[in-house]
Amino acid sequence: MSGTVNRRTDRRPGSARMTDIAGPVVVFVMFIGLWYLVSEVLLPSHKRFLLPAPHTVVREGFLVWRQGDRRGLQPILVSLWDSSKVALTGLCITIVFGILLALLMSTRRWIEKATWPYLVAVQSAPVLALTPLIRALIDGSTTQRVLVVVLISVFPVVSNTLFGLLSADRGQHDLFTLHGAKRLTRLLKLQLPSALPSIFVGLRSAAGLSVIGAVVGDFYFRGAGVVGIGAQIDVYRQRLWGSELIASIILASALGLTVFLVFGWLSRKVIGRWHEPERGQ
Amino acid sequence: MTDPLLVFDRLGVTFADGTETLRGIDLSVTQGEFVAVVGPSGCGKSTLLRVASGLQHATDGNVSAPRDSTGYVFQDPTLLPWRTVRANVRLFAELHGMETAECDARVDAALATVGLSEWAHHYPRQLSGGMRMRASLARSLVLRPSLFMFDEPFGAVDEMTRERLNDELQALFAEQGFAGLFVTHSVSEAVFLATRVIVMSARPGRIVADIPVSFPHPRGHDLRYTPEFASVAAEVSSALRQGAP
Numbered sequence: 001m002s003g004t005v006n007r008r009t010d011r012r013p014g015s016a017r018m019t020d021i022a023g024p025v026v027v028f029v030m031f032i033g034l035w036y037l038v039s040e041v042l043l044p045s046h047k048r049f050l051l052p053a054p055h056t057v058v059r060e061g062f063l064v065w066r067q068g069d070r071r072g073l074q075p076i077l078v079s080l081w082d083s084s085k086v087a088l089t090g091l092c093i094t095i096v097f098g099i100l101l102a103l104l105m106s107t108r109r110w111i112e113k114a115t116w117p118y119l120v121a122v123q124s125a126p127v128l129a130l131t132p133l134i135r136a137l138i139d140g141s142t143t144q145r146v147l148v149v150v151l152i153s154v155f156p157v158v159s160n161t162l163f164g165l166l167s168a169d170r171g172q173h174d175l176f177t178l179h180g181a182k183r184l185t186r187l188l189k190l191q192l193p194s195a196l197p198s199i200f201v202g203l204r205s206a207a208g209l210s211v212i213g214a215v216v217g218d219f220y221f222r223g224a225g226v227v228g229i230g231a232q233i234d235v236y237r238q239r240l241w242g243s244e245l246i247a248s249i250i251l252a253s254a255l256g257l258t259v260f261l262v263f264g265w266l267s268r269k270v271i272g273r274w275h276e277p278e279r280g281q
Numbered sequence: 282m283t284d285p286l287l288v289f290d291r292l293g294v295t296f297a298d299g300t301e302t303l304r305g306i307d308l309s310v311t312q313g314e315f316v317a318v319v320g321p322s323g324c325g326k327s328t329l330l331r332v333a334s335g336l337q338h339a340t341d342g343n344v345s346a347p348r349d350s351t352g353y354v355f356q357d358p359t360l361l362p363w364r365t366v367r368a369n370v371r372l373f374a375e376l377h378g379m380e381t382a383e384c385d386a387r388v389d390a391a392l393a394t395v396g397l398s399e400w401a402h403h404y405p406r407q408l409s410g411g412m413r414m415r416a417s418l419a420r421s422l423v424l425r426p427s428l429f430m431f432d433e434p435f436g437a438v439d440e441m442t443r444e445r446l447n448d449e450l451q452a453l454f455a456e457q458g459f460a461g462l463f464v465t466h467s468v469s470e471a472v473f474l475a476t477r478v479i480v481m482s483a484r485p486g487r488i489v490a491d492i493p494v495s496f497p498h499p500r501g502h503d504l505r506y507t508p509e510f511a512s513v514a515a516e517v518s519s520a521l522r523q524g525a526p
Contacts (some may be wrong), residue, residue, distance in 0.1 A: 171359040174336055178353055179376040189375075193363045274362045274404045 013026045061247025070235060078246050079218075079232040084255055086142060086228060087214035090149025091259070094206055097150070098157030099199070105158070106165040106191070107183075123155040131220050144216030145228065152213035153206040160202025164195025197275050200267035207263045211256035229255075285309035286347055286428045286460045287333060293341030293485075294328055301306070302328050304485040306342070312427065315454050315461035317471035320378065322482030326464040329486070330430045332461065350520060352421030352429040352459075356436050356444040360411035365465035368399040370419045377424065385421070391419040396454065411442040416449070432461040447473055448502055449467075468521070471512045473505060480517060482524035491519035 033052055039051045052060070066072040105112040127148055138144050168191050176186045216232025227235075229252050236245035292306040302325040309515060310316050318326050333346050334353050361370045370391055374384040389465035392398045405413055414434055421429065428491035436442045451474055465471050471478045472494055480490035494513055496504060504510050 119334055162312070169357075169359065171355050171357050172361065174355070175372075176334060177349075177355075178334055179373055181376050184378065189372075190361070193361070196363070271363070274364075274406060276406060 019081040027087035028075060045204075049240060049242050052246065052249045056106070057243045057246045057250075060243035061250075070232075070239075071241065072246070076229070076244065076251060078234060079227050079229040079248070080251050080255060083218060083228040083230065083252070086145045086217065087149055087210040087213050087259070088101070090213060091153060091207060091210040093146065094150050094153045094157055095203065097201070098154050098206070102158045102165060103187075105162050112162070117151070119155055119158055124150055125151075127151065127216055127220065134221070141221040144221040145214060148217035148221070149210050149213035152216065153209035154211065156202040156205035157217055158202075160198045160205070161195060164198030165191045166243065167195040167198070196271050197267075200263065200271065204263045204267070207259040208256050211252065211259060215252055283311050284483060285311045285345075287462060288345040289329070289333070289342065290343060290344070291342035292329075292339050292465045294325065294334065294337065295340045302483040303332075304341075304487050305412050306486070308479060308488065310428070310462055312460050314477065315463065315475050315476045315477035316479060317463045317465060318481060319465060319471050319517065319522065320481045320486060321483045321521070322466075323484050324481045325484060325486035326472075326481060330464055331378060334430060338393075345388055346371050347426075347428055350424070350427045352424060352426035354414075354417055354421060354429070354431045354434045356433040357464045358377060358405070358410075358417040362415055364404050365402050365404055366408070366416050369405065369416055370401075370423060371509050374423050375419055387425070390501075391422040392502075394422060395419040395449075410438045411446055412423060412439065414446060415449075415491055419455075428460045428462070430455065431461065431465075433464055433466065436466065443467075443470070443501070444505075451472060455500075468514050468517045469505060472510060472517060473500065478513075478517050480520040480524055481490050489524040490517070492520065493515055 006131075035054055039053045043051060059073075061076070062073055062074040066074040069075070086222075091275060101115070105115055130151070134144050134147060138147060155165060170195070172190055173186075176190055180188070214228060215230035215233070218228030218232075219234055222228075222231050229248055233248045235254070236248060287308075287310040289306045289308045292301040292303055293301070300404075306329065309499055310315075320326050328337060330353070332339050335346075337483055344485055360366075361372065364372070365392075367388060370388050371384060372524065373386060381388070389398070395418055397412065398414055398417060400408060400412065405416070405449075418433070419454065435446050438446065448469055454474070463471070463474055466491045475494050478490075478492045478494060479488055480492065481507060482489045483486065492513065496509070
């Protein structure tokens with residue numbers, strides 16, 4: 001018997017690589033140009049300290065190591081490291097809790113129906129509204145901030161994992177039924193592997209949200225002597241230190257982007273050999 | 282004559298919404314018989330296989346089938362995309378708790394039988410449609426079933442591949458002598474593969490003709506172009522028209 005292998009021939013690797021690099025470079029140049037336009041031309045001169053030009057941000061926010069107790073790159077990095085620990089701790093808890101909850105919801109329809117309203121409520125409730133309750137119930141700013149991370153990032157993990165678990169092909173389910181597979185066997189050999197692409201979509205969304213959660217948590221829950229990047233941003237806002245403020249925002253965004261890219265890389269490592277991602281995934 | 286492996290006794294199926302799909306089906310398949318079932322769309326051909334395999338319950342009559350020794354090949358190859366070809370072919374053996382050494386030997390033999398030994402470590406998305414169907418067939422071959430059921434397995438491949446897969450399946454049947462129940466829309470395919478062709482009416486599906494096909498096995502590719510083949514195909518087509526709505 002003979003056969004042919006399916007090969008993708010719709011893209012020339014060389015040309016694809018050129019556009020993949022050129023596109024982001026062009027958008028970056030346009031972004032910097034727009035930034036200069038706003039800070040140097042459109043803003044009236046007495047307001048320009050609020051949005052310093054890019055080269056000023058680089059000079060004062062990134063090239064000064066430390067000046068006083070708050071200014072310079074070093075205090076920003078210390079705050080960022082503190083927020084990173086909170087974000088990653090919260091993300092780990094989110095992943096374990098979210099996947100276990102989705103597994104439980106997939107077993108019985110009534111559990112799924114009973115749980116959804118609370119998940120949607122957690123997803124849509126503003127953290128500000130929950131602040132007094134969290135303060136009253138939980139001691140310690142780190143624990144409080146980790147809880148905010150979990151509350152903000154858990155929804156995409158649960159919803160995507162559940163969707164993946166329930167979306168296994170009917171014909172594949174029939175195969176397992178024909179051969180008398182038990183529930184656990186079906187879960188481990190069919191539903192979980194089949195759900196992996198969806199789970200990774202959820203993990204990447206949660207990764208970005210975990211950084212947002214950590215920064216938001218920093219704003220509302222501050223411990224003595226420990227300052228997250230969100231709290232640092234608030235201090236810079238109050239003192240009108242525009243360069244440090246923007247440098248902090250850029251580094252917080254870079255943290256979110258890094259966590260997102262790590263999960264993208266992990267996804268390609270785990271499922272890349274057999275899963276063809278849709279555009280946008 | 283040997284005892285039949287598969288028996289439908291006055292089988293009837295009515296779905297929960299009241300749709301009567303099958304009515305009064307009496308049919309038996311013995312070892313060494315390859316029975317093809319043809320009929321109009323929606324006449325219950327696939328339902329017949331689902332009842333025989335236990336995926337669907339009969340509402341009337343009885344079914345007797347060797348559930349532990351049945352191979353089932355779907356219209357879609359239903360390979361698990363995260364498993365290599367070899368791991369897919371191992372799947373049923375794993376589900377049945379087969380001992381590892383025995384399992385490995387049978388997987389190697391099944392891959393060799395369908396000509397996929399060289400592709401064992403590829404993933405399904407790297408294979409052509411015909412190769413995926415072969416992998417699906419090999420997966421069932423591992424269990425060495427006495428009864429094989431096929432639900433329009435070659436409906437989604439191109440005509441040339443379909444003919445080649447028919448040749449290969451027919452050679453496999455001639456070599457292994459299992460009992461086969463094969464659902465198809467193609468009269469030519471049914472006559473080429475089968476020792477009997479069952480023709481069903483429009484819904485509710487009933488058997489309107491049971492036509493023997495006496496060409497000896499193994500059958501050559503050129504059988505399709507002989508006057509005798511055309512004559513049997515014409516008889517099946519005529520019965521199909523009589524059973525049409």
